[in-house]
Amino acid sequence: MTTPRHTYGRGRLAAAFGGLAAATLAVAIAVPAAAAGSTLQAAASESGRYFGTAIAASRLGDGTYTSIANREFNMITAENEMKMDATEPSRGQFSYSSGDRIVNWARQNGKQVRGHALAWHSQQPGWMQNLSGTDLRNAMLNHVTQVASYYKGKIYAWDVVNEAFADGSSGGRRDSNLQRTGNDWIEAAFRAARAADPNAKLCYNDYNTDNWSHAKTQGVYNMVRDFKSRGVPIDCVGFQAHFNSGNPVPSNYDVTLRNFAALGVDVQITELDIEGSGSSQAQQYQGVVQACLSVARCTGITVWGVRDSDSWRASGTPLLFDGSGNKKAAYTSVLNQLNAGGTTNPNPNPTTPVPTPTTTTPPPTGGGSCTATYSEGQKWGDRFNGTVTIRANGNISGWTSTVTVRSPQKIIATWSGSPSWDSSGNVMTMRPSGSGALSSGQTTSFGFTVQHNGTWTWPSVTCAAS
Ligand code: XIL
Numbered sequence: 001m002t003t004p005r006h007t008y009g010r011g012r013l014a015a016a017f018g019g020l021a022a023a024t025l026a027v028a029i030a031v032p033a034a035a036a037g038s039t040l041q042a043a044a045s046e047s048g049r050y051f052g053t054a055i056a057a058s059r060l061g062d063g064t065y066t067s068i069a070n071r072e073f074n075m076i077t078a079e080n081e082m083k084m085d086a087t088e089p090s091r092g093q094f095s096y097s098s099g100d101r102i103v104n105w106a107r108q109n110g111k112q113v114r115g116h117a118l119a120w121h122s123q124q125p126g127w128m129q130n131l132s133g134t135d136l137r138n139a140m141l142n143h144v145t146q147v148a149s150y151y152k153g154k155i156y157a158w159d160v161v162n163e164a165f166a167d168g169s170s171g172g173r174r175d176s177n178l179q180r181t182g183n184d185w186i187e188a189a190f191r192a193a194r195a196a197d198p199n200a201k202l203c204y205n206d207y208n209t210d211n212w213s214h215a216k217t218q219g220v221y222n223m224v225r226d227f228k229s230r231g232v233p234i235d236c237v238g239f240q241a242h243f244n245s246g247n248p249v250p251s252n253y254d255v256t257l258r259n260f261a262a263l264g265v266d267v268q269i270t271e272l273d274i275e276g277s278g279s280s281q282a283q284q285y286q287g288v289v290q291a292c293l294s295v296a297r298c299t300g301i302t303v304w305g306v307r308d309s310d311s312w313r314a315s316g317t318p319l320l321f322d323g324s325g326n327k328k329a330a331y332t333s334v335l336n337q338l339n340a341g342g343t344t345n346p347n348p349n350p351t352t353p354v355p356t357p358t359t360t361t362p363p364p365t366g367g368g369s370c371t372a373t374y375s376e377g378q379k380w381g382d383r384f385n386g387t388v389t390i391r392a393n394g395n396i397s398g399w400t401s402t403v404t405v406r407s408p409q410k411i412i413a414t415w416s417g418s419p420s421w422d423s424s425g426n427v428m429t430m431r432p433s434g435s436g437a438l439s440s441g442q443t444t445s446f447g448f449t450v451q452h453n454g455t456w457t458w459p460s461v462t463c464a465a466s
Contacts, residue, residue, distance in 0.1 A: 036339040040320075040331075041074040043338035044300065047293065051338070052114065052302035054079040054271065057101040059310060064325045066105075068306050075156065076106040077114040077270070077302055079312075084118075085125040087147050091139065094146055103154055114270070114302065115155040117162035117205065118144045119189045121176035129177065137181040141192045148196035157201035159238055159270070160193045161186045165206055171215035171222075186223070187232040194233040205238030205270055211250035211460055212259065213404075224263050238270035241288060242304070244316060245275065248374060248458040249284045251406035253291040261297035271304040274330070275316030280376055282333035285320070287457035289337040368394025368440060372401050372463035382451060383412065388430070388461050389445040392438035396465040399436050401446070403428045404460045408453040417446035436466075 037043030044051035052075025059065045069076075080086060081098035088094050106113050119140055131139055148158060164186055166174040173179050186204070193202050204224065209217045220237070227234045237260050243249050250256070257267045269292055274284045292298035305311040309323035320331040370392050377385030390399050404427045405411055411419075417430040430446050438444060450459065 040072045043335055050075040050300035053306055054304045055102050057081050057098045065306055068325055070109050074111050076111050077116050078102045083123040085123045088143055089125050091127045112156040115158040117159040120162040144189050144192040145196045148193045152197040155200045157203050159205035160190050160202045162205045165216050165219050169215045171219035190233050201235040203236040203238045207240035207242055210253055212252045212256040228263050236266040238268050240271040241269045243274040249287045250460045251457040254294045257295040257298050261295050266297050266299045269301040273304045273318035275318045277317055282329040283456035285330040286333040286337045289334050368392050368396040368465055370399050370463040370465040372461040374461045383449050385449050387445050387447045389443050390463055391443045392440055394440045397437050398466040401430045401463045405450055406455050406457050409455050410451045411448050412451045413449040415447045
């Protein structure tokens with residue numbers, strides 16, 4: 001496929017120079033002031049999107065923190081202060097002082113607020129953790145009603161339910177005290193939230209739902225599709241987007257966002273952070289922004305904190321500003337990508353049907369299974385290397401691994417394996433050069449070079465054992 005996936009409406013530095021080169025060159029070249037936003041919020045606004053951050057009430061006295069937050073962001077999420085344990089520490093006794101500090105700061109500075117989160121298995125107050133059955137269901141619904149009513153009119157979007165799906169291959173719900181009150185707890189929470197604040201957008205929010213081929217992504221997708229078909233009030237889906245080397249930005253992120261949006265909901269990146277540093281981190285941030293900009297209904301991006309030192313994962317330095325408040329390479333790549341254009345979705349109303357959920361890999365015949373892990377290799381201006389490590393879980397007699405890159409990326413070289421290709425050229429199936437037998441715990445690896453053509457998302461990889 002040679003048609004460019006993205007059309008750029010404005011400044012095209014990142015597209016023109018590509019990846020690593022863009023990250024450095026764009027700074028030196030300096031975009032003309034009139035043509036580009038000089039802050040994240042200004043650059044995002046040009047395409048009608050917001051750029052947000054999580055704020056901790058305890059840091060509002062820190063002048064460096066508030067001045068960066070005020071300058072760069074126009075959507076604010078309370079990092080912890082509006083969660084269930086913060087807002088209802090004792091049953092029926094609501095506490096809004098910390099949440100109010102954040103909401104007031106946001107409103108005084110002309111910013112909107114994302115509410116986070118009304119119902120969640122985690123960060124529940126102690127009294128709620130001990131409830132079950134009808135008592136818990138009613139307590140949860142009362143919480144949703146009270147908190148959403150209190151903040152009525154001040155919230156752009158609520159994360160009504162957070163993290164209700166299980167990790168792994170089931171695609172089903174996470175076990176929790178809330179789930180054990182009955183499978184309809186999520187829709188009950190959404191109906192209560194709609195009744196309490198009819199003008200807030202109501203979102204389902206989760207993590208590990210970025211890769212379209214993951215079972216969890218499909219599970220959430222099927223729930224949203226079901227909600228839309230039955231008239232359950234849902235307006236948006238939040239993608240937390242906490243990434244690191246074990247969970248990199250998937251190459252099909254734009255596919256995921258586009259498929260959810262095609263259900264008739266907005267999509268938002270709600271808690272973005274990417275562990276790492278330098279150009280690698282910058283390129284992954286660029287890929288996330290690029291994915292959002294390619295989907296008309298991706299309405300905004302929120303990073304989960306201001307400086308690395310403010311992050312819940314501070315040791316992973318996952319944010320856009322360093323501990324001293326300096327802009328990192330990741331900041332520059334995000335700003336440049338935002339300025340590269342509010343890309344309109346080239347296919348907002350797809351005529352092709354939304355892809356059906358990917359079937360799960362059939363069980364291996366040779367006893368064991370395998371896992372494939374992607375790791376980054378060397379990077380150049382126009383290409384990067386990657387390695388896939390295959391690990392046997394139990395004895396296996398052979399393996400097959402797929403590597404999917406995102407068009408217009410192309411795999412231009414491989415080593416230590418025997419590749420074949422699908423008709424699109426974007427899915428490589430790698431088989432072992434030799435026998436492929438591995439005993440339990442043993443690993444092997446193969447590598448490849450991707451010519452990125454301006455798209456900096458990492459390949460997604462799978463493994464099937466035989
Ligand atoms: C995190 C906060 O950043 C931490 O300060 C807190 O200790 C734990 O929660 N998913 C979510 C967020 O929805 O609420 C979490 O925030 C990060 C993961």
